[in-house]
Amino acid sequence: MSDAHSEQTHFGFKTVDKDQKASMVAEVFHSVAAKYDIMNDMMSMGIHRLWKRFTIDSGARAGHKVLDLAGGTGDLTAKFSRLVGPTGQVVLADINQSMLEVGRDKLRNLGVVGNVEFVQANAEELPFAxxxxxxxxxxxxxxxxxxxxxxxxxxxxxxxxxxxxLVLEFSKPTQDWLSKVYDLYSFKVLPQMGKLIANDAESYQYLAESIRMHPDQDTLKSMMEAVGFEQTTYHNLTGGIVALHKGFKF
Structure with missing residues (x-):
């Protein structure tokens, strides 16, 4: 077995071969795609809409070209489409075909057409100039x-x-009491919700675990700086349950 095949990475709390992870994540999102919007509202008690609105307020203007990466069901794309207008363009990119299809159907139903393009793409190797x-x-x-x-x-x-x-992602709560409540919610309530609403406890268990394995605020800031981003900052939302990281290319 070559070294490339024996490299390990995290899939939630499990350790798997790196070359297995993409397909395992794909299975999760094929499974949850149809109920993704409902589950987002249930999981975050609707607060994900405020988190996304905060992200949207971070500087898109008419004529801009925007990439909504891992754009899933198109919440951000719909808003960016209106902001950049007919002279701008929004590319909704996702590695998962099921999520792209749900997003395309949803945006068509909302009348969001014209300046939006859909691309199946892997974030590690973006197919753009x-x-x-x-x-x-x-x-x-x-x-x-x-x-x-x-x-x-x-x-x-x-x-x-x-x-x-702009990286909007679950992060590390800044208060111990909030961490405890959040853990209880994530590992007890969330999988049960997934079972009831999407008939899929396992996928939501993975989603909870993947949040815990994600780098904390300062680590992610350092990772962005290491590849060249400057003026990198983050803003904690809802006590650090979510953070918006921002970095510039000069």
Whole structure:
């Protein structure tokens, strides 16, 4: 067996071969795609909409070209589409075909057409030219990527000079009491919710575990800086349950 095949990574709390992870994550999202929006509302008690609105307020303007990476069911794409207008463009990219199809159908039903393109893409090897986008967002997707450093470098490459990356992701609560409540919710309530609503406790157990294995705020900031991002900052939302990281390419 070659070294490439024996390299290990995390799949939630399990350890798996790196070359297995992408297909295992794909299975989770094939499984949850149809109920993803309902579960997001249930899981976050609707607060995910506020988190996303905060992200949207971070600088998109008419004429901008935006990449909504791991864009899933298109919440951010719909909002960016209106902000960038007919002279702009939004690319909704996701590695998972099931999620892309749900997103495409949802956006068509909302009347979001014209300036939106759909691309199946792996964040680690983005199929775009250097210096293409004014803004890249990745909301609740980075923790599912196998090689996060490689993905961040790929995002840096396709950003224009002056462009910004916005990473919205579950992070580390800043208070001990909140961590305890959050753990109880994530590992007891969430899988049961997944069982009741999506008939899929296992996928939601993985989602909870993947949140715990994701780098904390300062670690992710350092990872962004290591691939070249500058003026990198983060803003804790809901007591650090979620953080919005922002970095610029100059």
């Amino acid at each position: 250097d210096n293409t986008f004014d803004i890249i967002t990745i909301a609740f997707g980075l923790r599912n990527v196998t090689d996060k450093d490689k993905a961040l470098a790929s995002m840096y490459r396709v950003l224009k000079p002056g462009g910004r990356l």
